[in-house]
Amino acid sequence: MNDLVEDVLDAKDVIDNAVSHTYNSIRDKITELFGSTADQYLENRPLWRTNYLILRKAG
Incomplete structure (x- = not known):
């Protein structure tokens, strides 16, 4: 069992x-591609999603 x-x-x-x-x-x-820390990008992901949805509705 052990x-x-x-x-x-x-x-x-x-x-x-x-x-x-x-x-x-x-x-x-992500850091290589975007030149910022990926941790920062991942923390801001909800903001990115919100902005994407706003732009999509406007487009």
């Missing part, structure tokens, strides 16, 4: 690392 728990925890660590790596890769790409 082996099963250890295997599950190991699998969770692998998944956590993959998610973290993916997030960091996306953040770095």
